[in-house]
Amino acid sequence: MAMSDYPPATIERLVEETSTVYSLPLFYERLNETINHPRSSIDDISKIITEDQGLTARLLRLANSPMFGCYAKVESIAKAVTIIGTQQLRDLALAASVMGVFKGIPEDLLNMTSFWRHCIACGIIARSLAVYRRESNVERLFVAGMLHDVGQVVLATARPEVSRELLEAQRDTGMLYLHLERERLGFDHAELGGALLKKWKIPASIGEPVACHHNPGSAEQFRLETALIHLADIICQSMELGHGAEAGVPPLDEPAWDRLGMSPQMLGTVLKQSESQINETFSILSGGADG
């Protein structure tokens, strides 16, 4: 196909190009270091967060949202750290800051509002599924869901032409975007996104589910998380909660479904629980600094 005007798009090249242009705010690295340092206190952590006012506001609104079901008002970051936990707060900070990283993508390639809506919905549903399964530290699933389609954005920024051709091919042939990617590029947006997260040194508990969400069988370490993201993505596509580049519902991986041990009847319950959270979280995260 006519994709020869560009140097061949390999995962390595795309990640290299993207990571030189877009980087996670330096603050994430500092936050991570501080959290991992055995002698840092809650004060140290909240000091770093409060340097970014937009982020502070968003984190506080998140901490006060029904997602955490806290009765008392959370009015300081130090309190939020205590309630939510340092690891989870780092995950939330990551989610809140990643949304601002990619900008300037042509509207006809990806509608970013709709795209983030899809991502947030996937994150919230993955989180609800995990809560239903009584998992601990569910915020990492929220973040993995938020980031699961980041590969689509990478392709749209690094190779807008390729992205456009794929979208046109999707319209013309009615094939899945995912399958077109694999056929024409040799990889899909899941692998691409996973590679970028690895480059950004995001922990594998988030990176692997992103990398394998369309091929859950290939996950080695975090099979359960991967299965959750895989299912959450399918739920979002089915209910058309926001839109990424993909127009159809991707195939469900049966071993992944079996791994979760859920009954189909629960899907409605989980969805009902998630829905108000999706709207709320979407307005919290998209309001304020960027959009």
Next chain:
Amino acid sequence: MGKVAIENIETGMVLASDVHDRSGRMLLGAGAELTQKHLVIFRTWGVLEADIEGQGSADSADQIPPDVDPLELAAAEQELAPLFKHTNRSHPAIIELMRIAALRKVQHGHV
């Protein structure tokens, strides 16, 4: 017998098997007839579904809320067919998702 989600359980239904809370503690034994108080306790302890006597497990999939016109539902399902054409439509989870998606389309005018 079949699993029934908590919001569809009504008083007077009979448990087909024991109900446990999230940590596995038994709350109520099989054969008990449910009262309003039981339902409150189930909710308090995070029980999301229970095994109810005389409910086929396919039952919930056939339930159509009274305010939904079956014809409209069929039309919505038809409309959704292209969305689901690439996925495994015979899988119970996907069947359930299609059902929910069609219901939402009818009830809210969108999916």
